[in-house]
Amino acid sequence: MSGAFRIPRAGRLSQAKTARFSFDGQSYTGIEGDTLASALLANGVHLVGRSFKYHRPRGFLSAGAEEPNALVEVKRDDARKAPNIRATVQELYDGLVAQSQNRWPSLAFDVGAVNDIASPLFSAGFYYKTFMWPKAAWKSLYEPKIRAAAGLGVSPDKPDPDHYSSRYAHCDVLVLGGGAAGITAALAAAETGARVILADEQAGFGGSLRFESGARIDGQDGYAWAQAAIAKLKAMDNVRVLSRTTAFGYYAQNFVGLVERVSDHLQNPGHDLPRERLWQVRAKRVVLATGSIERHMVFADNDRPGIMLASAARIFLNHYGVAVGKNVGVYTANDSAYSAAIDLKKAGVNIAAIVDLRDHPTGPVIDEARALGIEVNFGRAVIRAGGKLRVTSMTVQPKNGGGERTIPVDAILMSAGWTPSVHLFSQSRGKVAFNDETKRFVPGIYAQDCVSVGACNGTDGLSASIDEAYAAGVKAAKDAGAKTAKGTKPKVDASESWSRGMLGAAPGAGPDKTVKAFVDFQNDVTAKDIRQAVHEGMRSIEHVKRFTTNGMATDQGKTSNMHGLAIAAETLGKPIPEVGLTTFRAPYTPVTFGAIVSHSRGPLFDPTRKTAIHPWAEAQGAVFEDVGQWKRAWYFPKAGEDMHKAVDRECVAVRSKAGLFDASTLGKIEVVGPDAARFMELLYTNPWEKLEPGRCRYGIMLREDGFIYDDGVVGRLAPDRFHVTTTTGGAPRVMNHMEDYLQTEFPHLNVWLTSITEQWAVIAVQGPKSRDIIAPLVEGIDMSDEALPHMSVREGKICGVPTRLFRMSFTGERGFEVNVPADYGQAVWEALWAEGQKHGATAYGTEAMHVLRAEKGYIIVGQDTDGTVTPNDAGLDWAVGKKKTDFVGIRGLTRPDLVAKGRKQLVGLKTKDPKVVLEEGAQIVADPKQAIPMKMIGHVTSSYWSENCGRSIALGLVAGGRDRMGETLYVPMPNGVIEVEVTGMVFFDETGGRLNG
Amino acid sequence: MLLIRCPYCEEERPELEFRNAGEAHIARSANMAGESDDDFEKFFFIRSNPKGIIYERWRHIHGCARFFNAVRDTVTDKFVMTYKAGEPKPSKLPKNSNEMASK
Structure with a gap:
């Protein structure tokens, strides 16, 4: 049983x-x-x-x-x-x-x-x-x-061990809601041949036909008609029918988000089924058939278990075969609760009494209830419910006062009327209008290509709803480009009809201040709370809502909004439309993060970019760090080494012998065309026209405001061809920046831009032995200092494959960057590695690269600069072409603030105690004894232990920094103040002799 | 998600393929270095930020990669029209078929 x-x-x-x-x-x-x-x-x-x-x-x-x-x-x-x-x-x-x-x-x-x-x-x-x-x-x-x-x-x-799925879909007509109106609209649209999607949040279709025992359509029981219609729709090729699918959000241009609960109802879902599926549907037309939701009566202790909406009791009985009690009371302000009482009575449940707040209602359901012997009381109110863990009684009183009577019950069915579900319409940015006669908000001004039909449109009665839905379905299909309809409109033989009801608090809701007559059950908001909000000065419904939290729970006030609004309006003494309705927002019902995230989690959260040399570094036991989407080898620990030991060893090896470094992630853009040099002149601060082919130059790119945007070494391969390098993280935005100017400001220039980051693997070979390592593998390039001086580039072959060989250095040592087609990256690396072994070379990672460049005072854009640093601030004025008449940023550089005295300038910082390594980001002050908050004059941008210098080194941005050489400044830290001396930015080989060492 | 018509591809494509690039029809001076502080301020910092019709730049970055101009209503997010970079600011706007209309 x-x-x-x-x-x-x-x-x-x-x-x-x-x-x-x-x-x-x-x-x-x-x-x-x-x-x-x-x-x-x-x-x-x-x-x-x-x-x-x-x-x-x-x-x-x-x-x-x-x-x-x-x-x-x-x-x-x-x-x-x-x-x-x-x-x-x-x-x-x-x-x-x-x-x-x-x-x-x-x-x-x-x-x-x-x-x-x-x-x-x-x-x-x-x-x-x-x-x-x-x-x-x-x-x-x-x-x-x-x-x-x-x-x-x-x-x-x-x-969450479950998986989630997502799909995009397109259709001519999207019908939301699978009750009588939605099914009719879907049929009408589908019969034209239009592509239709019909979705309903329930497991089965039929909407209110699930409980309306009085509905008959096309000669059948209403629910049976709905099932037959759904079967017909499912059999059509142009129709997709989605059950257990909630339209939770209506976005711009008929873009609707739906979530399908695929397996929450299954005992053993198995691993091949997602838990939920997100549908992102773009529809030419949307038909909203979202129905209406019954409201409860607001009276004292109306939240006791056993007190429920009349329609809910009807669904439990007529669909699930369950009686919600044995002795049931009814409290209503409209007809629909009578039908619930009648159905329960016929099923053998005792109806203790119907209490109707209306004075003289008439109609067939009232007559039928009386004929079944149900006690019916007009003009009376339930002023209180008895019981705690379960309702035990209802106390009835004439609504204008008088003697009380307590009736024992084990359930109370309530109905204050029906609220059209305008949530999705409102989300579509449509404006609702208040119908004063029926006291409800219905769709008014439409903002999108959609139409509301049936109960959600305030249309009463099955017959009128089906007429409206059929016409809307045909029109939506036609507007979406379909042919004329071939179907026939369903015929309603019998139906139920009700409307009206009441809004706000019933007599049992007060005025006694200790009464708890709930408006919003989920957030525990009572009628008294809303009155209090008004008394305390809230005037707008938006303020009342936030003050009381009415309608702000996860049910988003589906049953409470209209009552709350009516109570506020009554207390304010204003008509409802003047108080206004709060805005409906997505999601209609809660949506799991799983459904929204879908497959984009774990390794699929973001693409991972790996260089051609990645497998080699992995096999060597490299520790990787994330740089944007790239995985970069951070350091190569040997047995027993921690990060510091490994980095120290790598740094020393590069300066004493040689090091190999995978620089493939460097952004690379080829600038090609007859006007390539003119374009470079405009995009970079440096002069380019006179740079000879085969030579390189360190370039600085600014934004129009004069601040450093990117930097990198540029090689001129030919009069019309530049090989531009960018920072690893900056490559996409530099490309976008270049394209923007080329397409929109300098379209007269005949230039082509090509991203070549992924085409070339880059192997940096740095250190005194670097030439000895590379030379035996190179063909067709004279490697002598005279033929290939510092900052030059040649094309030739290495290990038999094409190379663009740069003589350049980001370490201050004699150095080369070997560019080879990415497919040969690892093979060339392995050949260089084998050659390097003869000379004691080591592989070094990004951490050692950072230390080595800091020893030389080479900046990293984005670390030593932050978007407010000019070339002058960074000590790079030499890279700005003084004779140039135009480049991006030329005017910004002369802005008053950018030429003012006292700007923060990049300087070196040496701690008085050479063993102390500063923390990057730490603030710098001139006087550590001043009162808090102290005046901060700068901050540390880069800081490392330098094994080559035998001490800590740091760079920092300090106000008027270059005028403070030799000054002592202070870095206050939680464990005490650190003294630092302001110095030049170069800590190692100040004369630069090692570039040719 | 908006649908945006790329005037180069001549197709409506989802917003995911595009990137907004700020207000349109703000020309860079041919004599940039000679601009006054006031003119530079207008050029670089001041934007109209209207409630209603805005002329703005978009890039079909995951499509043809072209920059183009668009007219959009900032209240409804609806695109009135799009046109190619370099074309003049339209003096008359086409009547939008999707305009807010009473049912």
Whole structure:
């Protein structure tokens, strides 16, 4: 048996297929096709959670996605435990394990419920007012405690082992919502041949036809018609039907994000299925058929377990075959709750009474209820619910006051009316309009190519909805370019119809200040809180919302927004449209990070770039560092070496013998064409026209504002061909910068730009033995100092493959950079390595490269400069062509601030204690004894231990630095003040003799 | 995600393929070095930042790699038109078929 509250012959599930599950450790049996909610209700379980702030016992409010209360944790294993799952959405599978949240030690006895008794302390704005002082206590004390006490579920602390998938899709017509209107629109559009996608968040299609027992379409029961229509749509080649798929976001130009829950409903999903699939759909036309959501009545203690929306009780009965109680009361302000009472009565459930706030309602459902012998009370209100862990009674009073009467019940069905679901319409930037007659916001001004149909458009009644949806489906297909329709419109034979209802607080919501009549169940916002917000001066609904947090929980106020708005409007004495509706934002329901991230995690998070020589470095045991997307060999430790020892050894080896360094990541751009030199003149500060082919020059690139943007050595291979190198990280932006000027400012220049970073592997061979290592392998290039001086380039062959051989140095030693086609990179490296072994060469990594260049005072753009440094600041004025009439940045360099005295200038820094290595980024002051906050005059940009110098070395930007040579400055650190002397930037071989050494 | 028509490819392509490149029709002076401080300030720092129609540059960086100009409404994010770099600022804008219209 699948629960004592399962009604034989009611509902659509097959009793034969049972599924066992557990909730809070207790085992239960449900039926395949149940939700966790319907299965628990079938077993008589209403108490499933504790509320966010007051820890009040909570049950199910709804049977769908709008559920604010019944949030549980569903656990497959330690890594796969999903918090805040709506029990009304989670489908049951055999072996499902769920547990309640936000309670300790147990759901029935929760210590945190003391907040409920102490609730006068916790009124609206409480946090803003109370935890203001002392300021420091917020972070260390208040916030952690509040977060621990108030809250929802706990996220898993292990990596998510599931995988997620994503797809792009295009269609003519995207229909969102698979109820009667959505199905009709999809059919109408599909029959024209248009490409259609129909999506619905539920496991099955039919929308409100799942509970509307009175609907008949095309001669069949409404739900059966829906299933037949879906089968027909699924069989069409031009239609994609997606169930369990929520449209969560509506973005620009009909771009809609949907998330499909692929395997959360399966017992053993297996590894070939993703957990969820993100659909990013671009639709020519969108049809919104998102229906409407029933509102609750706002009265005292309306949150007791067992009190729920009337439509929810109808779904549980008519679809799942579950009675939500044995003795049920009804409290309503519109007709739809009568249908729920009638269905339950016919199924054998006692209806204690219907309490209707309206004075003289008439209609067929009221007559039918009376005919079934149900007690019907007009003009009365439920002013209070009894019971705590479960509702036990409802107290009824004439709405204008009078004698009270308490009626025992074990459930109360409520209906204050229906709110059109305009969330997606609003997300599309459409403007809603308030219909004063029906008291609801409906789509007004459209911003995109979409149309709303059915209940979400404020259209009442099945027949009118289907007429509207059919016409909209045909028109959407036609507007998207399809032919005329060939289908026929579904015919409605019988339907239910209701509208109206009430907004705001019912008489049972106050004015007594101790009453808790909930507006927003998930954030524990009561009618009193909203009134208080207005009394405390909030005038705009946006302020009321933030002050009370009404509608700000994960359910985004699906049931609470309209009530909250109406109470605020009433308290302000203003009409509703003047108070305004808060903006709906994506996501419609919570979306997992997994779905958004999809495959882009782990190694697929970002591309990894590896050089041609990477495998060799890996085999040598190199330690790598990330430089942008590149993996670069950082240092090559030998057995027993730590990083410092390895770097010291590498640095000494380069200066005493030779070192090999993989410089392949260097950005490289070929600038080619008759106007190549003119282009270079404009993009770099240096003069290029007179640079002879075969020679190189260190170039500086500025932005128009005069600040250093990039640098690098440029070789002129031919009158019309430059081989430009850039910083490793700067290559893409330098290319973009060059292209921008070439295409838009200097289009008259006949120049082609080609990125050649990946085409050439670069092997730097540096040190006194470098020429001896390279020379035996080179053909066709005279390696003598006369033929190949420092800063020159030749084309020839090395190891039989083409090379661009640069004589250049980033170490201050005699040096070469051997460019070879990347495919030969590793082979040439290995040949050079073998040759190097004869001369005691070592491989060195990026850390040693940094130390060696710092010993020589060579800057690194982005480390020693930060986007506010001019060539003059960096001591590089010599690289700016003084006779040039134009280059990018020429005007910026003469801006008043850039020529002012006292600018920060790059200088060397030597600690008084040579063993002390400064921290990069540390601030520099002139007087360490001054009061805090001290005046900072600069900071350390580069700092290393230099084994070659036998001391620490550093570079720093210091105000007026070049006028401070020999001055003592101070670097205050947590462990004391470090004294430094301002020096020149070159720490090793000041005369530069070793370049030819 | 926006759809942007590249005037060189003559196709609407998703925003992912493009990169915004700031306001359009701000010409670099032929006599850059001779610009006054005020003129340089206008050229380099001052941007219109309008609510409504903006003329801006985009690059089809993951497509044809060309820079081009676009007219966009900053309120709705809708593109009114795109045109090639170097073409004059359009004096009249085409009526946007997607304009906000009452249902």
